[in-house]
Amino acid sequence: MNKINTPDRRLFLQKILSGVGYASVGAIFWSAYLSKSQAQSLLLRPPGALLEKDFLSTCMRCGMCVKACPFDVLQLATISDKTAIGTPYFTPRENACRLCPDIPCASSCPTDALDLKSLTKDNSLHINNAKMGLATVNTQSCLAYLGLQCTMCIRACPLADVAIVLKNERNPRTGMHAFLTPMVDATNCTGCGLCERACPTNIASIKVLPLFLSQSDIGSHYIIGWKKEDEERLKKSSTDVTMSKTKRNEKSALDNVNDVEGILEGLYHE
């Protein structure tokens, strides 16, 4: 008769609800760990890696890239490393990417977490399209900026004179020498880290940082006046700018100044 309140049904619901209880407690701790692992990694990923968030969801943690690397550059993160467990990374100061033209690491990836398409141009592999990070120079400790003719980084750079360019400037301190200072070209730097590995200072003065840290963006509101395409952009953008204006005060200026009561009211009551 009263089918709804049978003991069986009650027991069943109780079991389900007890499971829900356990699951929510577990979910809290598990989620805390997961969200911590998702924090933007400060380590460098192999060439062709997807954006960090997509990379973490797509990487199968199989380690085939690590095995494929002929220079043993890549490592799989263990629980002690400061990035998601089981994912590949490299530390340029210890061992840097040699930019193999056949890209064995990305080719071996079964899940396309290392995306070969991003490294392909005109149906052939172009490792120089890799964007593992961006090298940045600390001009206070860089030997070249102090006046020595160092050139270690540009000699190590696989894209010398493209990704790292030497600037020639007069050294006003001696008045007779030149500064040969390295400048990183952000559009061409692959982030391989060979410069960082070669840098002779105690702590490297040229460091490869992940793109999200070292890359900058000029934004759309600055126009480079001497570039034709930017001027074109200006012409287009002028029409789609909309501004909401405050309604113009209709009173005369004199009335506004002499309205002492109004000003006091505004001061004390607003």
Next chain:
Amino acid sequence: MSDFLFRYRYYLARRTTQILLLGTYFLANLYGWSIVSGNLSSSVVFGFIPLSEPFATLQMFFAGAVISADILLGILVVLFFYGIIGGRFFCSWVCPVNIVTETAAAIRRKLKLQDKTNALPFSRNIRYWFIALALILSFVFSLAAFEMISPIGIAHRGIIFGFGFGWFSLVAIFLFDLFSQKYGWCGHICPLGGFNALIGKYSLIKVTHDATKCVHSLKCFLVCPEVEILELVGKKSHIISAKECIKCARCIEVCDSGAFKVSIVTLAKQLKEGA
């Protein structure tokens, strides 16, 4: 000696398989052999047979990852084998954590820590809840949630690529299984085992029980890691059809009267007996 070998024939065969597989992965990675590359999440055997772990892939799917053709092919190969020999065949013949938990269980038996009256109620269905939770969290965090904490992954990657502090997760499981809960990890919690059980529910290879030979020594109940599946043993002849059976064949080894054997049971027959 030969008696010992016979008594532990399946046990020794399983350990040998597990250690050989681990060794092959380890050496293949160390020396760059092409017989196998990758690890238990995803491998390529002999340079062309892809293998991928179905549970990890399902989590990746929930996390919103684009599943590549290589991985899909790999799952199909694995599903085919699991469909024939049973998904939990992986647990007893391949999984490195199994070595840890079976060792813990053996010591537990030796130390007589099996007192039933002190046992806490600990459901064997936790693993299925764990699967659901893993899939939900994978969806919420766009991240294969169980792969982030999986001791199986930690163990296998650890042996091939280095452990870090990951070995502690194995110690934790060992202590948990030894002192807290008999077969706590493999028999109650592990969602991978649960998932493989679901896949291999109707696998062809099953253990069958002959009640006419049974002398009710209850030795099988002592060694079986999933003891609930032996419910009807000694009462009637039947196929041990529960999906949780890990095909470790310990029951066959310990049974002096030969009441258990490995059989090939067709799907039709399983459905008939189940009905």
